[in-house]
Amino acid sequence: MRIAFITSNPGKVEEAKKYFEPLGVEVYQLHFPYPEIQADTLEEVAEYGAKWLAKRIDGPFFLDDSGLFINALNGFPGVYSAYVYKTLGIDGILKLMEGVEDRSAYFKSVVAYWDGEVHLFTGRVDGEITRGKRGSKGFGFDPVFKPSGFERTFAEMTTKEKNRISHRGRALKAFAEWLKENLK
Template sequence: MTRRIGTGSLVIATHNAGKLKEISALLGPHGVNCLSAGSLGLPEPAETGTTFVENALIKARASAQASGIVSLADDSGLSVAALDGRPGVYTADWAERQWFEGKPGRDWYMAMGKVEGLLCEQGPDTPRDAWFSCVLALAWPDGEVAVYEGRVDGALTWPPRGNLGFGYDPVFVPQGRDVTFAELDPEEKHRISHRADAFAKLVADQFS
Protein backbone atom coordinates (compact mmCIF):
# COMPACT_ATOMS: atom_id res chain seq x y z
CA MET A 1 0.00 0.00 0.00
CA THR A 2 1.26 3.46 -0.92
CA ARG A 3 2.23 5.69 1.97
CA ARG A 4 -0.37 8.42 2.46
CA ILE A 5 0.08 12.17 2.79
CA GLY A 6 -2.80 12.39 5.24
CA THR A 7 -4.23 15.69 6.41
CA GLY A 8 -1.97 18.46 7.54
CA SER A 9 0.69 20.53 5.80
CA LEU A 10 2.31 19.80 2.46
CA VAL A 11 5.15 21.84 1.00
CA ILE A 12 4.74 22.62 -2.68
CA ALA A 13 8.27 22.86 -4.08
CA THR A 14 7.76 26.09 -5.97
CA HIS A 15 8.39 29.82 -5.65
CA ASN A 16 5.50 30.50 -8.07
CA ALA A 17 2.40 31.90 -6.34
CA GLY A 18 0.18 30.90 -9.27
CA LYS A 19 1.27 27.28 -9.11
CA LEU A 20 0.70 27.21 -5.34
CA LYS A 21 -2.83 28.55 -5.83
CA GLU A 22 -3.60 25.97 -8.53
CA ILE A 23 -2.33 23.01 -6.50
CA SER A 24 -4.01 24.27 -3.31
CA ALA A 25 -7.34 24.30 -5.14
CA LEU A 26 -6.82 20.69 -6.21
CA LEU A 27 -5.72 19.34 -2.83
CA GLY A 28 -7.57 21.64 -0.42
CA PRO A 29 -10.79 19.59 -0.57
CA HIS A 30 -8.81 16.62 0.77
CA GLY A 31 -7.82 18.45 3.96
CA VAL A 32 -4.30 19.37 2.85
CA ASN A 33 -2.80 22.72 3.83
CA CYS A 34 -0.39 23.70 1.06
CA LEU A 35 2.67 25.85 1.78
CA SER A 36 5.13 27.04 -0.84
CA ALA A 37 8.87 26.49 -0.66
CA GLY A 38 9.18 30.19 -1.40
CA SER A 39 7.14 31.24 1.64
CA LEU A 40 9.39 29.08 3.83
CA GLY A 41 12.52 30.64 2.38
CA LEU A 42 13.77 27.35 0.95
CA PRO A 43 16.41 27.53 -1.80
CA GLU A 44 15.63 26.36 -5.34
CA PRO A 45 17.80 23.33 -6.20
CA ALA A 46 19.54 23.03 -9.55
CA GLU A 47 17.47 20.86 -11.90
CA THR A 48 20.27 18.66 -13.15
CA GLY A 49 18.16 15.64 -14.15
CA THR A 50 17.78 14.40 -17.69
CA THR A 51 14.15 13.27 -17.27
CA PHE A 52 10.99 14.81 -15.84
CA VAL A 53 10.99 12.20 -13.07
CA GLU A 54 14.56 13.02 -12.03
CA ASN A 55 13.92 16.77 -11.88
CA ALA A 56 10.64 16.40 -9.97
CA LEU A 57 12.36 14.16 -7.43
CA ILE A 58 15.27 16.59 -7.04
CA LYS A 59 12.86 19.41 -6.14
CA ALA A 60 10.61 17.32 -3.89
CA ARG A 61 13.50 15.78 -1.96
CA ALA A 62 15.22 19.13 -1.47
CA SER A 63 12.05 20.68 -0.01
CA ALA A 64 11.30 17.68 2.22
CA GLN A 65 14.82 17.59 3.63
CA ALA A 66 15.02 21.35 4.18
CA SER A 67 11.56 21.72 5.73
CA GLY A 68 11.08 18.40 7.50
CA ILE A 69 7.60 18.26 5.91
CA VAL A 70 6.34 15.97 3.14
CA SER A 71 6.74 17.85 -0.16
CA LEU A 72 5.29 17.79 -3.65
CA ALA A 73 7.07 18.91 -6.82
CA ASP A 74 6.15 18.79 -10.47
CA ASP A 75 8.12 18.87 -13.68
CA SER A 76 6.49 19.15 -17.07
CA GLY A 77 7.17 19.94 -20.68
CA LEU A 78 6.60 19.35 -24.37
CA SER A 79 8.09 16.48 -26.35
CA VAL A 80 8.05 16.27 -30.15
CA ALA A 81 8.34 12.84 -31.76
CA ALA A 82 10.21 14.02 -34.88
CA LEU A 83 12.73 15.84 -32.67
CA ASP A 84 13.54 12.70 -30.66
CA GLY A 85 11.49 13.95 -27.72
CA ARG A 86 12.96 17.44 -27.59
CA PRO A 87 12.62 19.97 -26.06
CA GLY A 88 11.51 17.65 -23.22
CA VAL A 89 13.12 18.58 -19.89
CA TYR A 90 14.57 21.65 -21.62
CA THR A 91 11.12 22.99 -22.54
CA ALA A 92 11.54 26.21 -20.55
CA ASP A 93 15.21 26.59 -21.49
CA TRP A 94 14.26 26.88 -25.16
CA ALA A 95 12.36 30.04 -24.24
CA GLU A 96 15.29 31.66 -22.44
CA ARG A 97 16.76 34.57 -24.36
CA GLN A 98 20.45 34.50 -25.12
CA TRP A 99 22.54 37.64 -24.65
CA PHE A 100 21.98 38.64 -28.28
CA GLU A 101 18.19 38.09 -28.18
CA GLY A 102 17.21 40.95 -25.89
CA LYS A 103 16.63 41.42 -22.17
CA PRO A 104 16.81 38.30 -19.95
CA GLY A 105 13.57 36.38 -19.58
CA ARG A 106 11.44 33.86 -21.41
CA ASP A 107 10.14 34.36 -24.92
CA TRP A 108 7.65 31.59 -25.66
CA TYR A 109 6.97 32.76 -29.21
CA MET A 110 10.67 32.38 -29.89
CA ALA A 111 10.58 28.90 -28.34
CA MET A 112 7.63 27.87 -30.52
CA GLY A 113 9.50 29.21 -33.52
CA LYS A 114 12.56 27.09 -32.70
CA VAL A 115 10.41 23.95 -32.69
CA GLU A 116 8.70 24.92 -35.94
CA GLY A 117 12.02 25.75 -37.59
CA LEU A 118 13.50 22.35 -36.73
CA LEU A 119 10.40 20.58 -38.08
CA CYS A 120 10.50 22.61 -41.30
CA GLU A 121 14.14 21.64 -41.80
CA GLN A 122 12.99 18.01 -42.02
CA GLY A 123 10.54 18.74 -44.82
CA PRO A 124 6.79 19.34 -45.28
CA ASP A 125 5.82 15.70 -44.69
CA THR A 126 7.46 15.49 -41.26
CA PRO A 127 5.03 14.04 -38.66
CA ARG A 128 3.96 16.65 -36.14
CA ASP A 129 3.03 14.30 -33.29
CA ALA A 130 3.79 15.72 -29.84
CA TRP A 131 2.81 15.30 -26.22
CA PHE A 132 2.86 17.18 -22.96
CA SER A 133 4.13 15.33 -19.88
CA CYS A 134 3.68 16.13 -16.20
CA VAL A 135 5.41 14.27 -13.37
CA LEU A 136 4.36 14.79 -9.75
CA ALA A 137 6.80 13.63 -7.09
CA LEU A 138 6.02 13.28 -3.40
CA ALA A 139 8.91 13.06 -0.96
CA TRP A 140 8.90 12.40 2.77
CA PRO A 141 11.67 13.71 5.04
CA ASP A 142 12.84 10.13 5.71
CA GLY A 143 13.53 9.59 2.00
CA GLU A 144 10.46 7.69 0.81
CA VAL A 145 9.00 8.91 -2.48
CA ALA A 146 5.99 8.37 -4.76
CA VAL A 147 5.75 9.40 -8.42
CA TYR A 148 2.71 10.01 -10.64
CA GLU A 149 2.98 10.61 -14.38
CA GLY A 150 0.44 12.32 -16.64
CA ARG A 151 0.40 12.78 -20.40
CA VAL A 152 -1.75 14.28 -23.14
CA ASP A 153 -1.07 13.48 -26.81
CA GLY A 154 -1.67 15.72 -29.77
CA ALA A 155 -0.05 17.40 -32.77
CA LEU A 156 1.66 20.71 -33.46
CA THR A 157 0.24 23.38 -35.72
CA TRP A 158 1.57 26.64 -37.16
CA PRO A 159 1.07 29.57 -36.87
CA PRO A 160 0.20 29.84 -33.15
CA ARG A 161 -3.51 30.21 -32.38
CA GLY A 162 -5.32 31.49 -29.30
CA ASN A 163 -4.45 33.59 -26.29
CA LEU A 164 -5.94 31.64 -23.38
CA GLY A 165 -2.93 29.49 -22.60
CA PHE A 166 0.76 29.91 -21.97
CA GLY A 167 4.05 28.37 -23.05
CA TYR A 168 3.62 26.17 -26.11
CA ASP A 169 -0.19 26.00 -25.77
CA PRO A 170 -0.87 28.09 -28.94
CA VAL A 171 0.74 25.45 -31.20
CA PHE A 172 -0.52 22.27 -29.49
CA VAL A 173 -3.76 20.65 -30.68
CA PRO A 174 -4.82 17.88 -28.26
CA GLN A 175 -5.89 14.57 -29.74
CA GLY A 176 -9.54 14.51 -30.76
CA ARG A 177 -9.83 18.32 -30.93
CA ASP A 178 -9.45 20.87 -33.71
CA VAL A 179 -8.42 23.78 -31.50
CA THR A 180 -5.19 24.49 -29.66
CA PHE A 181 -4.79 24.45 -25.89
CA ALA A 182 -4.69 28.25 -26.09
CA GLU A 183 -8.11 28.30 -27.79
CA LEU A 184 -9.77 25.95 -25.29
CA ASP A 185 -11.78 27.24 -22.36
CA PRO A 186 -9.34 27.07 -19.41
CA GLU A 187 -11.67 24.79 -17.42
CA GLU A 188 -11.83 22.36 -20.34
CA LYS A 189 -8.07 22.46 -20.80
CA HIS A 190 -7.48 21.75 -17.10
CA ARG A 191 -9.89 18.80 -17.32
CA ILE A 192 -7.96 17.04 -20.10
CA SER A 193 -4.40 18.26 -19.54
CA HIS A 194 -1.29 16.30 -18.63
CA ARG A 195 -1.33 17.95 -15.19
CA ALA A 196 -4.95 16.89 -14.66
CA ASP A 197 -4.01 13.32 -15.60
CA ALA A 198 -1.14 13.27 -13.11
CA PHE A 199 -3.21 14.80 -10.30
CA ALA A 200 -6.07 12.36 -10.90
CA LYS A 201 -3.61 9.51 -10.35
CA LEU A 202 -2.20 11.16 -7.21
CA VAL A 203 -5.64 11.79 -5.72
CA ALA A 204 -6.83 8.26 -6.51
CA ASP A 205 -3.74 6.80 -4.86
CA GLN A 206 -3.51 9.12 -1.87
CA PHE A 207 -7.11 9.88 -0.96
CA SER A 208 -9.38 7.13 -2.29
Protein backbone atom coordinates (compact mmCIF):
# COMPACT_ATOMS: atom_id res chain seq x y z
CA MET A 1 0.00 0.00 0.00
CA ARG A 2 1.13 3.55 -0.76
CA ILE A 3 -0.11 6.61 1.08
CA ALA A 4 0.54 10.16 -0.10
CA PHE A 5 1.74 12.71 2.44
CA ILE A 6 0.37 16.01 1.14
CA THR A 7 2.95 18.58 2.15
CA SER A 8 5.36 21.16 0.82
CA ASN A 9 7.80 20.24 3.56
CA PRO A 10 10.27 17.39 2.88
CA GLY A 11 11.37 17.49 6.52
CA LYS A 12 7.95 16.25 7.56
CA VAL A 13 8.10 13.37 5.06
CA GLU A 14 11.53 12.36 6.31
CA GLU A 15 10.11 12.12 9.84
CA ALA A 16 7.03 10.17 8.74
CA LYS A 17 8.57 7.37 6.64
CA LYS A 18 9.98 5.42 9.54
CA TYR A 19 6.58 4.83 11.12
CA PHE A 20 5.13 3.13 8.09
CA GLU A 21 8.02 1.02 6.81
CA PRO A 22 7.41 -1.69 9.45
CA LEU A 23 3.78 -1.90 8.26
CA GLY A 24 4.84 -2.39 4.65
CA VAL A 25 3.25 0.96 3.83
CA GLU A 26 5.14 3.33 1.55
CA VAL A 27 4.74 7.02 2.31
CA TYR A 28 5.63 9.45 -0.46
CA GLN A 29 5.53 13.22 -0.70
CA LEU A 30 2.85 14.75 -2.87
CA HIS A 31 3.10 18.49 -3.33
CA PHE A 32 -0.48 19.65 -3.82
CA PRO A 33 -1.12 23.06 -2.25
CA TYR A 34 -4.42 23.21 -0.38
CA PRO A 35 -6.17 26.06 1.41
CA GLU A 36 -5.25 26.49 5.06
CA ILE A 37 -8.31 28.28 6.44
CA GLN A 38 -8.13 30.85 9.17
CA ALA A 39 -9.51 29.02 12.20
CA ASP A 40 -8.89 28.85 15.93
CA THR A 41 -7.60 25.29 16.01
CA LEU A 42 -5.20 23.09 14.07
CA GLU A 43 -7.92 20.42 14.01
CA GLU A 44 -10.26 22.65 11.99
CA VAL A 45 -7.50 23.63 9.57
CA ALA A 46 -6.45 19.99 9.05
CA GLU A 47 -9.98 18.67 8.62
CA TYR A 48 -10.94 21.36 6.13
CA GLY A 49 -7.76 20.71 4.11
CA ALA A 50 -8.39 16.95 4.04
CA LYS A 51 -11.96 17.34 2.83
CA TRP A 52 -10.90 19.84 0.17
CA LEU A 53 -8.17 17.48 -1.06
CA ALA A 54 -10.47 14.46 -1.03
CA LYS A 55 -12.41 16.00 -3.90
CA ARG A 56 -9.23 16.34 -5.95
CA ILE A 57 -7.00 13.38 -5.13
CA ASP A 58 -7.49 9.67 -5.63
CA GLY A 59 -6.34 7.16 -3.08
CA PRO A 60 -5.51 7.42 0.61
CA PHE A 61 -3.55 10.42 1.80
CA PHE A 62 -2.75 12.37 4.93
CA LEU A 63 -1.59 15.83 5.82
CA ASP A 64 -0.13 17.42 8.91
CA ASP A 65 -0.95 20.76 10.35
CA SER A 66 1.29 21.86 13.14
CA GLY A 67 2.26 24.89 15.12
CA LEU A 68 4.38 26.37 17.87
CA PHE A 69 2.43 27.78 20.82
CA ILE A 70 4.36 30.18 23.07
CA ASN A 71 2.72 30.76 26.44
CA ALA A 72 4.12 34.25 27.08
CA LEU A 73 2.67 35.27 23.70
CA ASN A 74 -0.76 33.79 24.50
CA GLY A 75 -0.21 30.87 22.15
CA PHE A 76 1.23 32.86 19.24
CA PRO A 77 2.18 31.91 16.52
CA GLY A 78 -0.06 28.81 16.93
CA VAL A 79 -2.26 28.29 13.87
CA TYR A 80 -0.30 31.07 12.14
CA SER A 81 3.07 29.34 12.53
CA ALA A 82 3.72 28.73 8.83
CA TYR A 83 2.96 32.36 7.97
CA VAL A 84 5.00 33.70 10.88
CA TYR A 85 7.92 31.43 10.00
CA LYS A 86 7.93 32.88 6.47
CA THR A 87 7.55 36.50 7.58
CA LEU A 88 9.06 37.16 11.03
CA GLY A 89 11.15 34.00 10.96
CA ILE A 90 13.07 32.56 13.88
CA ASP A 91 14.87 35.85 14.46
CA GLY A 92 11.54 37.64 14.74
CA ILE A 93 10.36 35.17 17.38
CA LEU A 94 13.60 35.60 19.34
CA LYS A 95 13.10 39.35 19.17
CA LEU A 96 9.53 39.08 20.50
CA MET A 97 10.91 36.95 23.34
CA GLU A 98 13.72 39.34 24.29
CA GLY A 99 13.66 39.97 28.02
CA VAL A 100 10.76 37.53 28.50
CA GLU A 101 11.31 35.26 31.51
CA ASP A 102 8.61 32.65 30.83
CA ARG A 103 10.09 30.72 27.88
CA SER A 104 7.60 27.84 28.02
CA ALA A 105 6.07 26.70 24.74
CA TYR A 106 4.76 23.63 23.02
CA PHE A 107 4.55 22.18 19.55
CA LYS A 108 1.33 20.52 18.50
CA SER A 109 0.65 18.46 15.43
CA VAL A 110 -2.61 17.27 13.93
CA VAL A 111 -2.45 14.55 11.30
CA ALA A 112 -5.55 14.15 9.15
CA TYR A 113 -5.84 10.86 7.28
CA TRP A 114 -8.39 10.41 4.51
CA ASP A 115 -9.59 6.95 3.51
CA GLY A 116 -13.14 7.93 2.57
CA GLU A 117 -13.58 9.86 5.80
CA VAL A 118 -11.35 12.01 8.00
CA HIS A 119 -9.42 10.52 10.93
CA LEU A 120 -7.50 12.92 13.18
CA PHE A 121 -4.45 12.08 15.30
CA THR A 122 -2.73 14.59 17.55
CA GLY A 123 0.55 14.91 19.38
CA ARG A 124 2.14 17.51 21.61
CA VAL A 125 5.56 18.19 23.12
CA ASP A 126 6.30 20.74 25.83
CA GLY A 127 9.52 22.66 26.08
CA GLU A 128 10.98 26.12 25.96
CA ILE A 129 12.21 28.76 23.57
CA THR A 130 15.99 29.10 23.81
CA ARG A 131 17.70 32.50 23.93
CA GLY A 132 19.55 31.88 20.67
CA LYS A 133 19.60 29.50 17.71
CA ARG A 134 21.33 26.15 18.23
CA GLY A 135 21.84 23.30 15.76
CA SER A 136 21.35 22.79 12.06
CA LYS A 137 19.24 19.65 11.75
CA GLY A 138 15.47 19.48 11.41
CA PHE A 139 13.49 22.39 10.00
CA GLY A 140 11.34 25.36 10.93
CA PHE A 141 11.59 26.51 14.53
CA ASP A 142 13.74 23.52 15.58
CA PRO A 143 16.87 25.64 16.36
CA VAL A 144 15.04 27.56 19.12
CA PHE A 145 12.94 24.78 20.68
CA LYS A 146 14.35 22.72 23.53
CA PRO A 147 12.03 19.94 24.71
CA SER A 148 11.56 19.58 28.49
CA GLY A 149 14.00 17.17 30.09
CA PHE A 150 16.62 17.58 27.35
CA GLU A 151 19.63 19.83 27.01
CA ARG A 152 19.61 19.96 23.21
CA THR A 153 17.28 21.74 20.81
CA PHE A 154 15.40 19.75 18.17
CA ALA A 155 17.91 21.06 15.63
CA GLU A 156 20.71 19.41 17.62
CA MET A 157 18.99 16.01 17.50
CA THR A 158 18.88 13.36 14.81
CA THR A 159 15.52 12.66 13.17
CA LYS A 160 15.31 9.48 15.20
CA GLU A 161 15.85 11.29 18.49
CA LYS A 162 13.42 14.05 17.61
CA ASN A 163 10.76 11.57 16.45
CA ARG A 164 10.76 9.75 19.75
CA ILE A 165 9.54 12.81 21.64
CA SER A 166 8.15 15.23 19.09
CA HIS A 167 4.56 16.36 18.49
CA ARG A 168 4.61 14.91 14.96
CA GLY A 169 6.29 11.72 16.16
CA ARG A 170 3.49 11.21 18.67
CA ALA A 171 0.72 11.95 16.19
CA LEU A 172 2.31 9.67 13.59
CA LYS A 173 2.75 6.91 16.14
CA ALA A 174 -0.95 7.07 16.99
CA PHE A 175 -1.78 7.08 13.28
CA ALA A 176 0.51 4.14 12.52
CA GLU A 177 -0.91 2.13 15.41
CA TRP A 178 -4.44 2.83 14.23
CA LEU A 179 -3.50 1.92 10.67
CA LYS A 180 -1.97 -1.36 11.80
CA GLU A 181 -5.25 -2.36 13.43
CA ASN A 182 -7.33 -1.15 10.51
CA LEU A 183 -5.27 -2.70 7.71
CA LYS A 184 -6.22 -6.18 8.86
